[in-house]
Amino acid sequence: MRFQNPTFLGAVASTLLLSTSFVQGVCLHDHRRTLQAGPGSVPISNFSYIGVTGPLGWAGLSPANVKCSTANVQSPINIEHDVVPFSKTHPKLSIPNVRSAEFENLGSTVEVVINGTTIFEGKTYSLKQYHFHTPTEHLIDAQFYPMEVHFVNIASDGSILVLAALFELSLTGTNANLLVPLSAPLHAITEPGSSTTTGPLSFSDITNFFNTVPLFKYTGSLTTPPCTDGVVFLVADTFLPISPKAFLEFKSVLKFNARYVQNAPGEENLIEVAAGQLPK
Amino acid sequence: MRFQNPTFLGAVASTLLLSTSFVQGVCLHDHRRTLQAGPGSVPISNFSYIGVTGPLGWAGLSPANVKCSTANVQSPINIEHDVVPFSKTHPKLSIPNVRSAEFENLGSTVEVVINGTTIFEGKTYSLKQYHFHTPTEHLIDAQFYPMEVHFVNIASDGSILVLAALFELSLTGTNANLLVPLSAPLHAITEPGSSTTTGPLSFSDITNFFNTVPLFKYTGSLTTPPCTDGVVFLVADTFLPISPKAFLEFKSVLKFNARYVQNAPGEENLIEVAAGQLPK
Numbered sequence: 001m002r003f004q005n006p007t008f009l010g011a012v013a014s015t016l017l018l019s020t021s022f023v024q025g026v027c028l029h030d031h032r033r034t035l036q037a038g039p040g041s042v043p044i045s046n047f048s049y050i051g052v053t054g055p056l057g058w059a060g061l062s063p064a065n066v067k068c069s070t071a072n073v074q075s076p077i078n079i080e081h082d083v084v085p086f087s088k089t090h091p092k093l094s095i096p097n098v099r100s101a102e103f104e105n106l107g108s109t110v111e112v113v114i115n116g117t118t119i120f121e122g123k124t125y126s127l128k129q130y131h132f133h134t135p136t137e138h139l140i141d142a143q144f145y146p147m148e149v150h151f152v153n154i155a156s157d158g159s160i161l162v163l164a165a166l167f168e169l170s171l172t173g174t175n176a177n178l179l180v181p182l183s184a185p186l187h188a189i190t191e192p193g194s195s196t197t198t199g200p201l202s203f204s205d206i207t208n209f210f211n212t213v214p215l216f217k218y219t220g221s222l223t224t225p226p227c228t229d230g231v232v233f234l235v236a237d238t239f240l241p242i243s244p245k246a247f248l249e250f251k252s253v254l255k256f257n258a259r260y261v262q263n264a265p266g267e268e269n270l271i272e273v274a275a276g277q278l279p280k
Numbered sequence: 281m282r283f284q285n286p287t288f289l290g291a292v293a294s295t296l297l298l299s300t301s302f303v304q305g306v307c308l309h310d311h312r313r314t315l316q317a318g319p320g321s322v323p324i325s326n327f328s329y330i331g332v333t334g335p336l337g338w339a340g341l342s343p344a345n346v347k348c349s350t351a352n353v354q355s356p357i358n359i360e361h362d363v364v365p366f367s368k369t370h371p372k373l374s375i376p377n378v379r380s381a382e383f384e385n386l387g388s389t390v391e392v393v394i395n396g397t398t399i400f401e402g403k404t405y406s407l408k409q410y411h412f413h414t415p416t417e418h419l420i421d422a423q424f425y426p427m428e429v430h431f432v433n434i435a436s437d438g439s440i441l442v443l444a445a446l447f448e449l450s451l452t453g454t455n456a457n458l459l460v461p462l463s464a465p466l467h468a469i470t471e472p473g474s475s476t477t478t479g480p481l482s483f484s485d486i487t488n489f490f491n492t493v494p495l496f497k498y499t500g501s502l503t504t505p506p507c508t509d510g511v512v513f514l515v516a517d518t519f520l521p522i523s524p525k526a527f528l529e530f531k532s533v534l535k536f537n538a539r540y541v542q543n544a545p546g547e548e549n550l551i552e553v554a555a556g557q558l559p560k
Contacts, residue, residue: 050358050422051543056550060557069558078330135415135424142330143535144415169524244449244524255423260540263331270336275555277340278349 044193045108047225055259056271058225068227069271074262075220075233076137083264087217087234091120091163093151093210095127095203103185107192108224109133109257110250112182116203118153118161120234125153125161134247134254136166137223138235139261145239146247148258149178150223151210160222160231163210170241177205179246190253213238223259324473325388327505335539336551338505348507349551354542355500355513356417363544367497367514371400371443373431373490375407375483383465387472388504389413389537390530392462396483398433398441400514405433405441414527414534416446417503418515419541425519426527428538429458430503431490440502440511443490450521457485459526470533493518503539 047061048054059069067074077084095116102113109131116127129152136148151163167176175183181201188196215234222228242250263270327341328334339349348354357364375396382393389411396407409432416428431443447456455463461479468476495514502508522530543550 050419050541051547051550052553054550055540056554057557060553066559069554139330139536141535143531169528171524171528244451248449248451251423255421256419260335261330267331270331270334271551271554272558273332273340274336274349274551275558277337278552278555279346 040195041193042104042106042195045106045224047108049108049257049259058227059271061225065225065227067221067229068225070269071221071227071229072263072267072269073219073221073229073265074227074269075223075231076139076259076261077218077220077264078139078142078261079216079218079235080141081237084216084218086237087215089121090211090215091118091161091234093118093127093163093203093207095207097200097202097204099200100197101201102195103182103189103198104195105189105192105253106131110186110189110253112198112201114201114203118151118163120153120161120232123155123159123161125155125159127151127153132250132254133223133258134251134256135258137258137261138164138166140166140237147242147250149240151206160228161234162231163215163234163236165209165236165238165240167242167247168239169247170243173243173245174241175243175246176240177202178240179242183246183249186249186253209238209240210234210236218265220262220265320475321473322384322386322475325386325504327388329388329537329539338507339551341505345505345507347501347509348505350549351501351507351509352543352547352549353499353501353509353545354507354549355503355511356419356539356541357498357500357544358419358422358541359496359498359515360421361517364496364498366517367495369401370491370495371398371441371514373398373407373443373483373487375487377480377482377484379480380477381481382475383462383469383478384475385469385472385533386411390466390469390533392478392481394481394483398431398443400433400441400512403435403439403441405435405439407431407433412530412534413503413538414531414536415538417538417541418444418446420446420517427522427530429520431486440508441514442511443495443514443516445489445516445518445520447522447527448519449527450523453523453525454521455523455526456520457482458520459522463526463529466529466533489518489520490514490516498545500542500545 047058059065104111111129111131113129118125118127133148136145145166145168147167149165153161181199185196185198214237217234220233221231327338339345384391391409391411393409398405398407410429413428416425425446425448427447429445433441461481465476465478494517497514500513501511
């Protein structure tokens, strides 16, 4: 796993497009909702990462979540270099730069609502949002990292493509450009259910990143309820840098929002494994 | 939660006592074994943190591990300030400084084998070892931290007392004195099953720490197989500092070794909760 060259992440900003005044957000947890753009309140997720509303209790929150405990293709996973192949082709992301975007604290994550298009393996997806997990949901060769970002794309046939990148702590204090404009507005959404608007966002660096770095490819699931399977994951094998200061800022808001790693794709769901080991 | 004052962790070193040439180590996972002191190999734990040998599969590794999936008092937990009380008294630790100690990579953790005595609530415990988890096993008010240390004490009647402290990243690069002498030998035990000997270790800072800072107290379990319950945990409500560099060093060896947070003490084991939600 290589470290992202900071110069590759050099500042870029050019065309700014006005965001639409009404946006439809699609959470990773696949709940559609309509939001009025601008600061305000957003619905809080009904799931958590602790206790009976946490990952071991997600199936109990709704019959719709049954796959969280029964599907044999789930995410996140431990990505072993010797096992998970690289994608033979790169996705082609197009994300218009924006003057501002909605930035929401859903309780389960913080999410930036954007519009874009991703073309991958001949299929066109709409890019809906990106959000963060801390620590990482995916492990790489059994090791965890401080934070992970997911760019969530949905095609017209409902199929889902997630572009994921893991952050590693930068000892020189470097931050990926993706994080820099989120630092100030993050302080405005420390409370679950709150939202704000960002300043200008440019996406040239991150689109160039996903368009060029080696990407692991596997079919998994949403990492949150309803744990829909059949989700294609492209996970970068190059880290994005996060400074210790920025990591502490994100962690103080996200606190802990990583699902435990699942069994390898095709293997029995770990909840069924655990249930089968209970005394008769 | 307060941050440990670095001056409180100022260097101390005085009397050095020779470690015994044969030591009996007691892992947190309660397997007794006899080790010859000095560099060499140590048995590797049969459990992991991933897949069917991970926390959801621990009960399947041995009938002796049944409590991992059935006991209603388990560790780690999410420690909420409003819920978990502070201990009314402090433990009294006595750890002789040593010229060197065994430092082992068990696959599941890295562990320093020492001898000491802890007196708490009128009972005398033998201090056997301390070891590390990354990220933290306990959450504090739902937030995780980069690393946790456990000092494991056992009384003659078999009762277990664990003194735990959470580390937070230091933006000034400070490390708790406990970590400093482990940095060099850590590089000698990057492979599971390897061991080495440390240089001189002094414990005045860490004994003073546990003897004075506020300590949450609750009854939980071993956080590793066989998940023995009835373990008294004293968890410091003051962070120890770890530099980003030291964190990366420990993480590169430990990779990921934190059990998911359990249901609150007295509540149903989360594996039984999950099993009860499976389709009939």
